[in-house]
Amino acid sequence: MRKQVLLLALVAILLVGLITVLSLPTGEAAEKGETIVYVMGAEPHKLDPPNQVDNMSETVVRHIHDNLVMFDEKLNRVPGLATSWTVSKDQLTWTFKLRKGVKFHDGTPFNAAAVKYNLDRLTNPTKTTRRTALYAPFIKSVEVVDDYTIKIVSEKPFGPILAHFAHGAGGIVSPAALEKYGDDIALRPVGTGPYRFVEWVPGDHITLERNKEHWGGVPKVEKIVFKFVKEDASRVVMLETGEADLAIMLPPIEIPRLEKNPKIQVIKTGSIRVIYIGMNVQKKPFDNVKFRQALNYAVDKEAIVKNILRGMGSVADSALAPGTWGYSPTFKYKYDPARAKALLKEAGIPEGTKVKLWTPEGRYVADRAIAEAVQGYLSAIGLNVELRKWEWAAYLSTLAKKPEEAEQELFLLGWAPSTGDGDWVLRPLFHTDSFAPKVNNYTYYSNKKVDELIVLGMATADQKKRFEIYKEAQKLIMQDAPWVFLHNMDQTVGVKKGLKGVVVSPLELVLVRSASFK
């Protein structure tokens, strides 16, 4: 008897448990109605503008917050919470006129004091934010002129200042909420943006609801639900079954099929991310520019873009991607294995020379596959390439070593400047003072002329002059070939037909701030 009872009881317990769990409110909007289900590839880390550093967080943050200066689709700087700005003759004092009648989601009024509170927080030397480095170096003092005017004083002229205010970290947060929640503001953000925070169910979704009082007009869609779906194939399926209204980071191979689907619209645009294979130029034989150029000639970038990325990218012709401010095309190392071999000979590199090629997996679109293809090409010109795939965390800390301790030879990485400005590519990646582990110059590339140009560009507020300076720097870098220049990544977004107003920014951000269903 006991046994039957037990089995029955067991089944009954499981059933009851299941039913209970199922009948619990899931917190999800039951009625689909005017909700955008937005499917992203990872869960955001923190929703506090200056403390978020990942794209997913920034995406959500930019729906909840506004900046003084904002980027439009083409990365032009347009008025946001500041309606206009002027700069003094000596390029040291910036005056911002602020928008009137704006309120934070918690009812706190937006004014010059709120801006000062935020900027002080961004430059506070004792309690730094993750992005303090973007602001502290150029903001000397912040002054409230009147309720709707604020003055920012720098020590030196700073060229990319507007881009830094438009950066995701420059989202203005409610001072009252900051006082109230402290660091927990990252879990319950309060801004002035078109959508207000409702809930965050860890591991599952974040829900926002529209802010009817937004200065840009009433948002048309009632709710946005951000869902975190890591598996590429699953995001595609959700788009096809209609479970998602918008899915980002679609695998290139799926695009042609999705484009044929009458219910789906695929948006393809460029991004400012360059994918490259860095070379440790302090290490033999990579210290030889001929060898580095040989590698550039050896890899068929066109074929990689065509066959592996299925056209979702363009071959890089500069260290900057076309969407980046300051980009000018230089030239391409056209695929030419014969020339590569000749250069190897000139450089005195014997056949069968061993080189290490490192790559992460799952960090960039098709990263491992691209590295595998590059291995194939380099083997074809007679090098003995040892490919190694890394787990991201270990990869980062292995790359971040002093030049004399560095083990890397060839390493695949991508870079997208979060300010959208060329300065934020050239300075961290190519300046001598940026050698890893201090900053991100993992190639240990060092060229005096380039260093000078970078510094000069940073201190030039005249944007035309700055452009010319960066043009020169890009050319020098291309010639020196510290990278195997691969490609600029395209972004792919799948959208349910009828969803209008999706903004795909080259900063790898897909925003639905003012989207609507037809």
Next chain:
Amino acid sequence: MKAKKGKSGQFSLIWASLRRNRLALFGGWTVVLFLAVALLAPQLAPKDPYRQDLASSLQSPNLTYPLGTDEFGRDILSRIIFGARISLLIGVVGVSLSLLAGIVFGMVAGFFGGIWDSLIMRAMDILLSFPSILLAIAIVSALGPGLVNVMFSVGVISVPIFARIIRGSVLSLKEREFVEAARSLGASHYRIILRHLLPNCFGPVIVLSSLRVATVIITASGLSFLGLGAQPPTPEWGAMLSHGRTYLRAAPWVATFPGLAIMVVVFGFNLLGDGLRDALDPYLRE
């Protein structure tokens, strides 16, 4: 398990039972077939499994490429043939590692008992209370992705299972007459373990090994799925399957054939293990 002294008699009994179990035989032959493929890979493979040709990437199965090509234009058939070596190696080496460690721990715990037993078995309990794939993930994260580290990690997760089963067998054997007899004749611990205990644990161990090879191959493919598997361009089936899943819709052959290869070989080991269990069990032997 009945431990009999006449081992050859037992073997023929098992064999007789196994021979009548058609599924188990099928499993056995599958395993043998794949072993043969692995050994003869260079002779069997029509093409170089590493040779890339981006121009002919993702071709569907045709006369030149019987199972099609992957995204690099490599011949999938040749990669599967060479991959047999890798996947079987992972299975066999992984299980051998855990078997060895399991024998040592299980024997010591069961034979010497006392503090040894408590210490070892508590340690095994701790390992066992970890979700096994997580333990494997942690180990590979620590050592870095790669074939050897994958073998090691899938080996570690099976250690407590082997240790337990061997300890159990030893405990029941220890008190039996033939062990007592050996002991009273003055045989050393070493000799008792090696000559009397070990051979008599053979039954359950062989069943478990066969089943674990299957599990280990599956677990290794899961590690590949999480980006922690064998290094590219190694033609490990799990890696081929998990990389190929990107093309599951547009070029299904890239993932499907390695997936089938895994499935068939794992199926073979499972059937074999299952049949062996039946054959070794006097109740089920018929």
Next chain:
Amino acid sequence: MLKYTIRRLLALIPILLGVISLVFLMFQIIPGDPARLVAGEEASAAMVAALRLELGLEDPLYIQYIRYVGNVLRGNLGRSIRSGRPVTQEILARYPATVELAAASTLIMILLGVPAGILSATHRRTLIDNASVVVAIGGASMPVFWLGLMLMLLFSVWLGWFPATGKGGLAHLVLPSLTLGASSTAILARLTRSSLLEVIRADFVRTARAKGLPERLVVYKHSLKNALIPVITITGLQFGSLLGGAVLTETVFAWPGIGRLMVDSIAMRDFPVVQGAILLVAATFVLINLVVDLLYAWVDPRIRYG
């Protein structure tokens, strides 16, 4: 029995301490710096160093260890390095989903596995037996993520019967629990079969048969209930291990469970979350084992624990 229970519960303490120490050790060996990861790719070395200080990663190892154990004893699992959220919240947000999926998979395992095993045993060496073996073991021989993706393609995309991802109503549960339950179903079916075959040959069943009882009655009345003992054990153990999360299934179906949390946290080197989650999982596993053992003793009074 009570004494035994208490002793087993006390044994939980060294196991959990062992788990804590093991995870701690693991994070010393694993390369990669959580501060660097949460600081972002663009962060400078100075930023990373400041963060390490803030997170207490610069303290000597033994201090970190003592501090952690002390906090755990006070019921404080710390905060996630990644999100800054209390670890307890991170875990509790996911645990219901894990329990739901584990329960559903276990149910599937019982509903499919036991009947398949019985059929197999009563029709030994027939087509039915072989077919059940092939289906059961075949399902268990597919890599889980592949099975999951194929089920998703078949049932969500092509047939449109079930939603592909996420947690929600019953329909959301079907595919992930089938995927997760496949291999346990095979194990259970095989176990039911061999356990039943063993019992059928036992003396008391022979007696029943000799008394001339109909075969069906012999099987169901006399054999089955005895054969079920090991089945119950395995069911419990499988349930226990399913509660440890199902990384692959959760990833494919975007199921917000604890397995995914642990893997993501390992990747982010989010040490406090991994610690907390593994502690919970290990404790659950050990407790369920204990319950299974106790049930076992209750069902089979011949077994006594001292």
